[in-house]
Every structure is written in C-alpha cells, then in structure tokens.
Amino acid sequence: MTGADIIIETLIEQGTEVVFGYPGGQAINIYDAIYKRADRIKHVLTAHEQGAAHAADGYARASGKVGVVIATSGPGATNLVTGIANAYLDSIPVVAITGNVPCSLIGRDSFQEVDIVGITMPIVKHNYCVKDVTKLADTIREAFKIAKEGRPGPVLIDVPKDVQIADIPFENKPILPEKPDPIVSETDLNAAIEMINASKRPYIYCGGGVVSKDAGKEVEELAELIDAPVGFSMMGLAAIPHSNPRALGMIGMHGKYSAIKIKSKSDLIIALGVRFSDRATGNKNAYMPNAKILHIDIDPAELDKNINSTLGIVGNVKSVIAAINKRLEKTERPYWQNEIENIKALERTIPEHKSDMLTPYKVVDTVAAAAKPTTPIATDVGQHQMWVAQRYPFEGARTLISSGGLGTMGFGLGAAIGACMATNERTVLFTGDGSFGMNLNELATAVSQKLPIVIVLMNNGVLGMVRQWQTMFFNKHYSQTTLERKTDFVKLAEAFGAKGMRANTPSELEECVKKAFASDGPVVIDCYIDKDERVLPMIPPGGTMDDLVVE
Amino acid sequence: MKKFIIGMLVSNQSGVLTRISGMFGRRGFNIDSLVVGVTEHPEFSRMTITMTGEDYDRDQIIKQLEKLHDVYEVREMLADEIVSRELVLIKVAADRKTRQEIMTAANVFRSKIVDFSTDSLLIEMTGESSKLEAFIELMKDYGIIELCRTGVVSLDRGATCLKNK
Structure with missing residues (x-):
C-alpha cells in the first residue's frame, strides 16, 4: 500500500468519517487515495484552506471528535495557519495533514515548499514531518492520541511526496489508549471540600474545559449541592443549559451584569476548566482580592499562570467534580440566594435599549425562538459575537461554536459548515458584515454540500467592535472602521446559489x-x-468591576 | 531575580532544540545558557538550562516544558545537590612582558594553556561559572582577544538522576 493510501486508511481506522481540505500538487497522491475510498470517507472541498481548517475545528467542537483537514504544501499549508492557531488557543482536537515536496527537494526553496513544521511549532500541541514511510501510520495514530488526550489541541503531520508514493504493507491497529487522567489525592479533595463547606458565597465559574470533558451534568449537580450560581467564560458558555435558574451567563469584559456582580460578591470561586484569560479577569492584580480560588484544570501549567489559586487541582474536571460531589452534603445558603436575587432584581431595572428598528438582541431573540435546543450556533468575531454570547439561551453543551482565544474574524462560516456536517442539524451562523467579508467564499462550500445553514448577518456597515472602542477611548476617531462597501448581500447570496433575504424591521426578520x-x-x-x-x-481592558460601563 | 538550573531529558531528534527554544521565545522567558548533547542512551539528549527570573518563571517554564511531547523528564536542579561545570576557551593577548604573569594566574586557577604564540595564549578552563567569570575579569587587563563559553552542564550528586518518565 502506498504512503498516501496508508494516510487515508489510518484516518478511517481512527474513526474519521469526514475530512475537509483542498487538493494540490504535493497532495495529489493523498487525493487519489481519497478517490479510491469515496464510499468509506467523505471529503468536503472548501473554497480556501483556511475555511477547511475552521470547518475541521467546528466539526470537532460540535461533535467532540477529532476534526481532520488536508492541504497541499506551500500556500496550502500556510493557509491553514490561522485555523490551526484558532484550534490551539481554544484547545480543540484537530489533525492537519499537509503534503510537502519530496525529501530530496526539502530545504532547496523548491516550488511550493515551506517549512510548515517550523511555522506551526508555536501553535500546535505537537507536529511531525514524516520522512520514513514505515513510521507514517504510527505517527498518525499518535497524532490522534495527542490531539484528544488531556487538554486537547491541534497536531500537524507533514508528509513529503516521496513518502506518499513509497509502497509498504499496512495493517490496522487498535486505537492507542489516551494518557490516563491525573490521580487526585484524597488530601486535595478534602481540602477542596473544606474550602467549599467554609464558603458562605460560593460561585462556580465554568470554562471550555467543562465543555471539552462533557462535565455539564456534574457541574449542575455541584451547583445544586452547594446552592451556588454558575457563571461562564465565553468558551464555557454552553456548559450547562441556561434554563437552569442557577446559570447566570457570561462573565468578563462583556459579561452579564448579574454574572459579574454576583461573582464580585463571592468568597469562593470554583474555577473549572478555565485559564483566567485577560478578557475574563480584567485587571489581574485586582482580581477577586477577598475570595479564595479553587482551580481545577487538566493542564498543570494553567494553575497559577494568570491568577494564583488558593488550591489548584490537576485533573479531569468531570471526574474531579464527581468525586467532590460524592463527598459533599447538600447545603442551603439562603442568605447568598437572597443576595443573588437582589442583584438579579437590580439588573432587571437597567433599561433595555428599545427601538422599532432591529436591535441586536431582537435579532438574537428571533432566531432563538425558531431554533431547537440542539441547534449549533456558530458565530464570527466582534460585536455580534458578544451579543449572541450575552443573549442566546444555550441549552446544549456543544451548541456554541465560537472563536474564543484567537478571536478570529472569518472563523464562523467554515466552522458552521463543520458543525452542520458533524450534527446533521440545521445550523445558525451569526456574523457581521466585517467578519463575513473575510471568508464569505465558503458560501460556495455550503451550497455545494447543500447544507442547511442560516446565516444571520448583523449588517451595520462598520467594524463595530473597533468602532465601539474608538467611540469610548479614541474621541470618535473612526479610523478605517466605516466600510462604505455597498455590497448587496442578498444578490451576493444568490450569486453563490444560496438564498438571500433582507430584514429591516422586527416583523420582516420574523418572516425571513x-x-x-x-x-x-x-x-x-x-x-x-x-x-x-x-x-x-x-x-474596559485592564479594568475592574468598579469600572463597569452599563449604559 | 534568582538563578535557576533546569535539567531535562529530551528525545534525540532534529527539531527538538527549535521546539524548546521556540517555546522560551514565545512565552517571553529569558535563558542565560542552554546546553544540549547526546547521552549514554541513543534515544535521549540531555539539556541543561540556566535562567534568571522569579519563582513564577521557573514554575511556568517547567510546566510548559513538561507539556512538550519531546520532553521526557524535566526538573529544577538545586545548587547544593548537584555538580555544575562550564568550560571556557579564552585567548588573551600576551607578549614577553605579560606572558609569565598570565601563566601564573592560569596556574592558580588550575587551567591549562592549550596554545602558545608570540602574541597570545589560549587558555582552557573548567569550573563553576563564578570561577570562570573571576578569571575572565582578571584577563581583561591583559586584553581578551576572544573567548568562547560552553554554558553550564549539571548532574546530581549521589545516585539521584533524571529518569525517563
């Protein structure tokens, strides 16, 4: 079997059903191997490799499985870079396979040659250039294991063309076992219990780790047991259903008033699978000075990286919380609930911006009313993303598909394609005219794959998030944020073979x-x-609760 | 700011040094020296890194290194539990008048003269970095033509060792 055949056979062996990618000179052999196995593996051709990388990422986020993307050497490989970085920053399991020039041409600045292993080194969990075909299958197996285990992340495998051509026997092997979860000591568990029992106002702060380890149930149980509210980082936003009255919403720079305010009153932050990003903490030196912090994360490097914890536990949030739950007795904290209710009541008095025009929240509400609890909700990056994060009533754990760490404008459409393929569900993409403009070429992919994706474009003619900062911090110097593009998105959609509609008013939107x-x-x-x-x-960036701007 | 020494076993493959030094650059850690060489086991190379920083930097460096797939073992090596050595080759300007004095100094510092010419001496010296630095300082008066230091290598005293995890 040739190296190219081995690549695809090993992908199938690892459970891959769908791959995203784009062919090219140094990937022809891999594409021939795909052609021969069209009945066993589906390939989705995107318009651009970046779209393919985001699709693999969205696929992984929605399914919990490893997303796979294939590209050719040189520009094919470099076009993956943003997508790989995006997956890295959000700890998403993706395996990227790139073709490269034959080993004999490596290092000679050959046509379409780049050192993609060198380029991606800082944005992958691990990467390889496989120069020996006998190691190819095992390298791919190891790549899947690394991508999935512990804190997930992207792995890149670069395969020179001569390795794709080389012919050796192939045998399937069982899937490699993942590294076992770290063992949590009784001492740590007891210390955690003691901290929780001593707390008068505990607050659960959920991050992407809770979604990644499917620990929503355990978190809900913990919240019940200790009578605590639950706030989320953006990455953890869909960790538990928002219909649970304990779910407060997002914290951080654009968090919900109640989620932020209640957190500031807490005396114990139970931080689960979070990394205390600057967007979530604001001024680190003034972060929760009077609260204890119990931090549970699978990555030891996250403990005390950004915020010092009172107690840090390295472990799988799911099993650690389960173990804690088992040792806890149900406790009610009526005074704390009382305080929480008061803050929520205060929040309700903040007047909501009303208009006969379409407001962002009205857009989100209208879509939410039509969507199912299981509908994947993809977003791009910017104001619309924050409006969705603040407002959308998430119910399912893997329903929010959004670029958190890297904040990649142009992520959404590719990611929505991946999420739609993964779930076979009608998928919603909330985007803005700025973000959509970056990678709207993937409309071609959505059309060719006949994917039911509802693209809700919040069109304000400006790069709204930057403009908002310019309004607030730069004396309204709207430098390069007014688009003046005159793009007709309805015609554009139709030109791609999609449907296009326009909504100027709430009732028009409902109809659309x-x-x-x-x-x-x-x-x-x-x-x-x-x-x-x-x-x-x-x-504001670097600020604290005291700097909160509400209206 | 303190000085730390970190010992590591890493896989003996091309690209590993780039991966490790790249991580330092990316995370903004400063390293004073990094030494890498093959070991008695063909699969592993051994690295010794010396760095200056706070306890936070040391902890983060070790944790981030532990995450790299090519790193098998990494830990801090505490000064009083290890033997550390560094080697310097130093070429000093030396004429008839100064040569004898330099050779006396070299002798006091237990170093070797490894090359001798009419206007220079090449001295090889091994020891702890502080000793090397003292000697280098001393030689400045005579005129250092060039010098080359290896960086620090360290091993634990006694039976303790860096084991493959």
Whole structure:
C-alpha cells in the first residue's frame, strides 16, 4: 500500500468519517487515495484552506471528535495557519495533514515548499514531518492520541511526496489508549471540600474545559449541592443549559451584569476548566482580592499562570467534580440566594435599549425562538459575537461554536459548515458584515454540500467592535472602521446559489427566519442594525468591576 | 531575580532544540545558557538550562516544558545537590612582558594553556561559572582577544538522576 493510501486508511481506522481540505500538487497522491475510498470517507472541498481548517475545528467542537483537514504544501499549508492557531488557543482536537515536496527537494526553496513544521511549532500541541514511510501510520495514530488526550489541541503531520508514493504493507491497529487522567489525592479533595463547606458565597465559574470533558451534568449537580450560581467564560458558555435558574451567563469584559456582580460578591470561586484569560479577569492584580480560588484544570501549567489559586487541582474536571460531589452534603445558603436575587432584581431595572428598528438582541431573540435546543450556533468575531454570547439561551453543551482565544474574524462560516456536517442539524451562523467579508467564499462550500445553514448577518456597515472602542477611548476617531462597501448581500447570496433575504424591521426578520428555517440549503439573512449599537455592559481592558460601563 | 538550573531529558531528534527554544521565545522567558548533547542512551539528549527570573518563571517554564511531547523528564536542579561545570576557551593577548604573569594566574586557577604564540595564549578552563567569570575579569587587563563559553552542564550528586518518565 502506498504512503498516501496508508494516510487515508489510518484516518478511517481512527474513526474519521469526514475530512475537509483542498487538493494540490504535493497532495495529489493523498487525493487519489481519497478517490479510491469515496464510499468509506467523505471529503468536503472548501473554497480556501483556511475555511477547511475552521470547518475541521467546528466539526470537532460540535461533535467532540477529532476534526481532520488536508492541504497541499506551500500556500496550502500556510493557509491553514490561522485555523490551526484558532484550534490551539481554544484547545480543540484537530489533525492537519499537509503534503510537502519530496525529501530530496526539502530545504532547496523548491516550488511550493515551506517549512510548515517550523511555522506551526508555536501553535500546535505537537507536529511531525514524516520522512520514513514505515513510521507514517504510527505517527498518525499518535497524532490522534495527542490531539484528544488531556487538554486537547491541534497536531500537524507533514508528509513529503516521496513518502506518499513509497509502497509498504499496512495493517490496522487498535486505537492507542489516551494518557490516563491525573490521580487526585484524597488530601486535595478534602481540602477542596473544606474550602467549599467554609464558603458562605460560593460561585462556580465554568470554562471550555467543562465543555471539552462533557462535565455539564456534574457541574449542575455541584451547583445544586452547594446552592451556588454558575457563571461562564465565553468558551464555557454552553456548559450547562441556561434554563437552569442557577446559570447566570457570561462573565468578563462583556459579561452579564448579574454574572459579574454576583461573582464580585463571592468568597469562593470554583474555577473549572478555565485559564483566567485577560478578557475574563480584567485587571489581574485586582482580581477577586477577598475570595479564595479553587482551580481545577487538566493542564498543570494553567494553575497559577494568570491568577494564583488558593488550591489548584490537576485533573479531569468531570471526574474531579464527581468525586467532590460524592463527598459533599447538600447545603442551603439562603442568605447568598437572597443576595443573588437582589442583584438579579437590580439588573432587571437597567433599561433595555428599545427601538422599532432591529436591535441586536431582537435579532438574537428571533432566531432563538425558531431554533431547537440542539441547534449549533456558530458565530464570527466582534460585536455580534458578544451579543449572541450575552443573549442566546444555550441549552446544549456543544451548541456554541465560537472563536474564543484567537478571536478570529472569518472563523464562523467554515466552522458552521463543520458543525452542520458533524450534527446533521440545521445550523445558525451569526456574523457581521466585517467578519463575513473575510471568508464569505465558503458560501460556495455550503451550497455545494447543500447544507442547511442560516446565516444571520448583523449588517451595520462598520467594524463595530473597533468602532465601539474608538467611540469610548479614541474621541470618535473612526479610523478605517466605516466600510462604505455597498455590497448587496442578498444578490451576493444568490450569486453563490444560496438564498438571500433582507430584514429591516422586527416583523420582516420574523418572516425571513421562518422561511430560512424551512429552506433546504444555505440562506443569508441580511439584517440592518444601527451602527452605534454598543456591546454593554463593558469592563474596559485592564479594568475592574468598579469600572463597569452599563449604559 | 534568582538563578535557576533546569535539567531535562529530551528525545534525540532534529527539531527538538527549535521546539524548546521556540517555546522560551514565545512565552517571553529569558535563558542565560542552554546546553544540549547526546547521552549514554541513543534515544535521549540531555539539556541543561540556566535562567534568571522569579519563582513564577521557573514554575511556568517547567510546566510548559513538561507539556512538550519531546520532553521526557524535566526538573529544577538545586545548587547544593548537584555538580555544575562550564568550560571556557579564552585567548588573551600576551607578549614577553605579560606572558609569565598570565601563566601564573592560569596556574592558580588550575587551567591549562592549550596554545602558545608570540602574541597570545589560549587558555582552557573548567569550573563553576563564578570561577570562570573571576578569571575572565582578571584577563581583561591583559586584553581578551576572544573567548568562547560552553554554558553550564549539571548532574546530581549521589545516585539521584533524571529518569525517563
């Protein structure tokens, strides 16, 4: 069997059903191997390798499985870089396979040659250039294991063309066992219990680790047992259903007032699978000075990296919380619930910005009313992303598909394609005219794959998030954030072979959403919103609770 | 700021040094010296890294190194539990007038003269970094033409060793 055949056979052996990618000179052999196995593995051709990388990422986020992307050497490989970095920053398991020039041409600046292993080194969990075909299958097996185990992340395998051509026997092997979870000591568990029992106002802070380890049930149980509210980082936002009254919403720079305020009153932060990103903590030196911090994470390097914890436990959040739950007795904290209710009541008095026009929240609400609890909700990056994060009533653990750490504008459409392929569910993409403009070429992919993706475009004609900062911190110097593009997104959608609709008012939007949710293929709904809509509340960068801007 | 020594066993493959030094650069850690060489086991190379920083930097460096797939073992090596050595080759300007004095100094520092010419001496010296630095300081008066230091290598005293995890 040739190296190229071995690549695809090993992918199938590892459980891969769908791969995303784009062929090219040094990947032809791999594509021939795919052609011969079209009945056993599906390949999705994107418009651009970046879209393929985001699709693999979205696929992994929605399914919990490893996303796979294939590209050719040189520009094919470099086009993956943003997608790989995006997966790395959000700890998403992705395996990227790139073709490269034959070993004899490596290092000679050959046509379409780049050192993709060198380029991606800082943004992968691990990477390889396989120069010996006898090691090819085992390298791919190890790559899957590394991508999945512990704190997940992307792994890249570069395969020179002569290795793809070389012919050796192949045998399937069982899937490699993942590294066992770290063992948590009784001492640590008891210390955690003691901290929780001593706390009068415990607060559970959920991050992406809870989603990644499917620990939502355990978190809900913990919240019940200790009578605590639950706040989320953006990555952890869909960790537990928002219909649970304990779920407060997102914390951080654009968090919900109640989620932030209640957190600031807490005396114990139970931080689960979070990394205390600057967007979540604000000023690190003034972070929760009067609270103890119990930090549980699978990555030892996250403990005390950004915020010092009172107690740090290295372990799988799911099993650690389960172990803690088993040792806890149900305790009620009525005074704390009382305080929480008071803050929530105060929040309700903050007037919501009302308008006959389409407001961002109105857009989110209208879509949410039409969607199912299991509908994957992808976003791009910017204001619309924050409005969705603040407002959307997430119910399912893997329903939010959003670029957290890297904040990649242009992530959304590729990711929505991946999520839609993974779930076979109608998928929603919330995007803005800035983000959508970056990678809207993937509309072609959504059309060719006949994917039911509802693209809700919050069109304000500006790069809203940067504009908001310019409004607040740069004396309204709107430098390069007014688009003046005159793109007709309805016609654009139609040109791609998708459906296009326009909504100027709430009632028009309701009509559009209704039609879109009854359509087969992709639909773009161009929603006009005001360019001066801001994302509020906001804690300015490096600020604290005291700097919160509410209106 | 303190000085730390970190000992590591890593896989003996091309690219490992780039991966490790790249991580230092990316995370903004400063290293004073990094020495790598093959070991008695063909699969492993051994690295000794010396760095200056706070306890936080040391802890983060070790944790981030532990995450790298090519790193088998990494830990801090405490000064009083180890033997550390560094080697320097130093070429000093030397004429008839100064040569004898330099050779006396070299002798006091238990170093070797490994090359001798009419206007220079090449001295090889091994020891702890502080000793090397003292000697280098001393030689400045005579005129250092060039010098080359290896960086620090360290091993645990007694039976303790870095084991493959």
